[in-house]
Amino acid sequence: MKRVRVNGLRIFQCAAILVAGLASSSAWAGWYNNGKVLLTGGVFTVDGAGGGGAVPWATISGYETRDGINGSAGFTYVNLPALQVSFYGVNVGFYDRLELSYVDSRLSLNLPNLQTVALVLDAVDLGDSVGTDVWNSTLPMQTYGVKLRLFGDAVYTSDSWIPQVSIGGLYKVNGNKELVKTLGADKTKDYEIYLAATKILFPLSTLVNVTARYTSANEDGLTGFGYCHNNGLGTGDCKNKRKVRAEVSIAHLVAKNTAIGGEWQQHGNNTGGQSININGLNLTTITNVLSNLGLDLGDSLKQKNEGDWYDLFMAYAPNKHISFTVAYLMFGNISVAPDQNGFYFSTHLTF
Amino acid sequence: MKRSKISLAIAAGATMLAAAATQPAFAGETKTKPILGIPSSAVADFGGVDGIHNWVESLFYYIMLDNRINYIFKEFGNADRQIALNTQLETMVLGGPNNYQGASMSAAHADLGITMTQFNAVVEAAYNACERNDIPYYSCNDLIAALAPFTRVIVTK
Ligand code: HEM
Numbered sequence: 290m291k292r293v294r295v296n297g298l299r300i301f302q303c304a305a306i307l308v309a310g311l312a313s314s315s316a317w318a319g320w321y322n323n324g325k326v327l328l329t330g331g332v333f334t335v336d337g338a339g340g341g342g343a344v345p346w347a348t349i350s351g352y353e354t355r356d357g358i359n360g361s362a363g364f365t366y367v368n369l370p371a372l373q374v375s376f377y378g379v380n381v382g383f384y385d386r387l388e389l390s391y392v393d394s395r396l397s398l399n400l401p402n403l404q405t406v407a408l409v410l411d412a413v414d415l416g417d418s419v420g421t422d423v424w425n426s427t428l429p430m431q432t433y434g435v436k437l438r439l440f441g442d443a444v445y446t447s448d449s450w451i452p453q454v455s456i457g458g459l460y461k462v463n464g465n466k467e468l469v470k471t472l473g474a475d476k477t478k479d480y481e482i483y484l485a486a487t488k489i490l491f492p493l494s495t496l497v498n499v500t501a502r503y504t505s506a507n508e509d510g511l512t513g514f515g516y517c518h519n520n521g522l523g524t525g526d527c528k529n530k531r532k533v534r535a536e537v538s539i540a541h542l543v544a545k546n547t548a549i550g551g552e553w554q555q556h557g558n559n560t561g562g563q564s565i566n567i568n569g570l571n572l573t574t575i576t577n578v579l580s581n582l583g584l585d586l587g588d589s590l591k592q593k594n595e596g597d598w599y600d601l602f603m604a605y606a607p608n609k610h611i612s613f614t615v616a617y618l619m620f621g622n623i624s625v626a627p628d629q630n631g632f633y634f635s636t637h638l639t640f
Numbered sequence: 641m642k643r644s645k646i647s648l649a650i651a652a653g654a655t656m657l658a659a660a661a662t663q664p665a666f667a668g669e670t671k672t673k674p675i676l677g678i679p680s681s682a683v684a685d686f687g688g689v690d691g692i693h694n695w696v697e698s699l700f701y702y703i704m705l706d707n708r709i710n711y712i713f714k715e716f717g718n719a720d721r722q723i724a725l726n727t728q729l730e731t732m733v734l735g736g737p738n739n740y741q742g743a744s745m746s747a748a749h750a751d752l753g754i755t756m757t758q759f760n761a762v763v764e765a766a767y768n769a770c771e772r773n774d775i776p777y778y779s780c781n782d783l784i785a786a787l788a789p790f791t792r793v794i795v796t797k
Contacts, residue, residue, distance in 0.1 A: 324708075324757025326764065354756035356797075385756075447674045447788040491785035492676040494778055544777050545767050 322357025323639070327545055328606050329444050329489070330382070332614050333363030333637040335509060336459055337378040337390030337434045340485070341538040342602050342616050342633055343509070343554050346498045347455035347487035348443055349436065350390070351382035352609050352639055358383050363392075365635040367618065371626030372398050374511065380434070388457075390434035396511045398426040398468075398624075428511055429464040436485075443487040443496070452488035452497075459483075461510040472624050473560040473592060474513025475527040479505060483536075493541075496548070500536040505529050507559050507595060508623055516559035532557060546606045554598040560624070561594035596621015600633065612637045668744030672733055672789040678782050682734040685779035689736065693727045698772045702765035709761045716752060733786035746793035755797045 331339040331346045339350025342365075351359030358381065365376040378392030436457035443453035463469050463477040481504040489496045505514045515529030534557065540550035602616035616633035623629045679685075686692045700719055704710045713719070725742035732738045742748065763784065770780035 322757060324755075324760045326760050354760060356755050356757045442791075445788040445791040447676075447785040448672055450675055490676055491781040491788065492674060492678065494781045542777075542781075 320358045321640075322354055323352035323359055323609050324354040324356060325352040325359075325385075326444065327609060328542070328548055328604065328612070330639075332604050332612055333361065333365065333378065333380070333635055335365060335367075335374075335376050335392070335394070337363075337376075337380055337392035337432050338436055338457055338459070339380065339382070339388060339390075340498070340500075341540065341550070341552050342600055342614060342635065343598055344498060344500050344536040344538040344552050345434075345436065345457055345483055345485055346443075346500070346538065347438065347441070347453040347485040349382040349385050349388045349438055349455070350380045351388075353382050353385055355385045359640060361637055361639040363635060363637045365633065367631065367633050369618065369620060369623070369629040369631035371623060371629055372396055378432075386438050388434070388436040390432075390436075392432040392434075394430045394432065394511065396428040396430070398428070426468065427465060428468055430511055431462045431464070432510070433460045433462075434458065441486075444489050447491055450488075452486040454484070454486045457483045457485065461506070461514075463510060463513055469513035470517065472507070472512045473516055473518075473563045474507050475515030475517050475529045475559075476505075477513055479510065479514040479529065479531075481506060481510070481531075495542070496538075496540040496550075498538040498540075500538075502534050502536060503531050504534060505531040505557065505559065507557070508620075509598075512560075512624060514559075516563065518563060540602075540604070548604045549602070550604075551601045552599065556595050556597050556621075558595045560592045561622075562591065564591050592624050593622030593627050595623070596629075602633070610639055612639075668742065668747060669729060669732070669740050671735075671738065672786055674785040674789070676785070678733070678735050678786050680735060682779065682782045682786075683731060683736045685782070686730075686734065686775055687773075689727065689731050691773070691775070692730050692734070692736075693723070695769050695773050695775060696723050696726045696730065698769035699726070699762075699765055702768045702772075703762060706761055706765060709758050709765075712752060712754075712758070730783065730787075734783060744793075745790045749794045750796065753797045754795050756791075756795050759791060759795050 329348065330350050330352055331341065331348045333350070334340040334345050335343055336345055338345035339348050340346035351361050353359035360379065360381040362379045363376070367374040374394060374396040376392050376394040378390060380388055380390035382388045434457060436455050438453065438455045441451050441453035459481045461479060461481070466477050469477045481502055483500050483502040485498060485500040487496065487498040507513050507515075515527065517527040534555040536552070536554045538550065538552045540548040542548050598621070599619040600616045602614055604612055604614040606612035614633070614635040614637070618629075618631050618633050620629040620631075683689070683692070686695060700713075700723055703713055713722075725740070728740040729742065732740050766784065767780060770777065
């Protein structure tokens with residue numbers, strides 16, 4: 290666990306140093322470019338790709354045009370009642386054609402029902418025998434991304450309906466196998482592929498993006514991929530079935546440096562209705578122990594149906610080096626926690 | 641003597657007018673066709689042709705302040721001519737009368753080797769000029785939509 294975390298951070302630090310080093314070295318001068326018009330590269334998504342808050346766009350991140358290279362770093366903090374997530378990442382855009390990205394994220398759960406189980410397991414000394422650190426509630430994840438612009442120009446082809454279209458791939462590695470399994474997912478590592486189409490409609494001062502993502506992710510992969518139905522033996526029926534899911538971003542520019550908008554990201558429902566799965570332990574035993582103690586958890590250890598993600602955002606870019614995004618998130622049910630609405634704050638630094 | 645000179649001038653003027661009438665293609669640029677159209681109030685939103693002229697003057701002012709592009713205009717441009725021609729062109733693409741007398745966008749910029757970065761620098765100057773002239777951001781975007789299709793021929797690098 291610890292090692293994974295340190296590794297992730299180290300990779301991030303290396304990348305940051307690399308980007309910073311490139312930005313300051315003189316050899317960079319010929320390639321460096323920040324000629325894009327303000328906000329037209331999008332901001333920093335939780336996947337590291339350029340786009341809105343959650344939805345990757347077809348635009349290539351950074352302010353470079355086809356004449357050069359530009360890099361950026363982003364930090365995002367999400368605060369929901371049952372969990373907090375922070376994302377640190379970097380991305381580099383090459384000639385407005387190719388984008389490479391890396392994000393290190395950390396999700397901390399604070400679920401009272403899980404903590405009750407932990408408490409009880411500790412109390413009855415089952416904690417050790419299930420072979421799981423029942424207090425372990427952090428889900429670290431690394432996301433590696435690449436995006437290639439296929440055709441089109443989101444900004445200047447105002448006399449044609451053809452949007453800018455890009456294809457992207459993400460590889461996500463969740464570092465907490467135990468907790469991912471506890472939450473009933475099948476895999477901790479998986480890839481996602483997406484196709485995004487973006488167009489700015491100047492007479493409406495509005496950017497429209499539609500993305501189709503081929504994925505099996507639960508909560509964007511933050512709680513794993515696919516499902517393992519808990520049969521109480523830790524084996525059971527496991528599937529990692531990828532499907533195409535839809536995502537939409539609409540950003541209305543109220544000024545050249547300020548956008549407001551909303552997003553919708555369709556989610557699957559891999560783990561809904563399943564009980565959390567503590568290392569194959571049949572939770573009926575625990576629920577029984579708990580009811581013996583007079584604590585009726587009832588269905589509260591049953592995971593709720595995963596909700597689609599919705600958000601409303603405002604992005605402000607005072608200049609080409611920094612932008613701030615605040616958003617209100619409506620994430621529906623996450624694992625055993627219902628109705629997760631909360632706030633999102635993101636900073637995007639562009640070199 | 642004097643009389644013949646005048647009549648010669650009139651004759652020359654008349655043939656030029658006739659030529660212009662039969663060959664309007666000399667005014668080498670046509671209105672662009674943005675997919676969502678340009679609102680009929682666009683010219684008025686800029687403050688009429690005078691407003692457009694003021695905007696173009698501000699545009700050149702901001703262009704000349706920008707070291708990424710001003711040297712190109714100093715070397716190859718002619719501010720007075722370009723301000724006059726741009727006023728005509730912008731009036732036309734915003735839905736006003738087509739009095740444009742300059743060269744086509746491809747002919748005017750073909751040899752300049754203009755990059756996307758330089759084009760975007762002019763767009764930034766355009767937004768600054770709108771702000772300076774109190775032209776609303778949304779109206780400014782109508783003009784950007786109307787000029788955007790010229791990117792294809794202006795940006796050659
Ligand atoms: C949509 C954007 C643009 C429009 C509407 C536009 C419009 C014009 C017009 C109307 C002329 C006069 C043509 C003539 O003399 O007959 C002109 C010339 C010129 N433009 Fe542009 N232009 C644009 C972008 C640019 C850019 C990005 C640059 C350079 C960075 C540039 C540099 C010049 C120069 C140097 C000339 C003078 C060329 C000559 O007289 O030989 N223009 N432009």
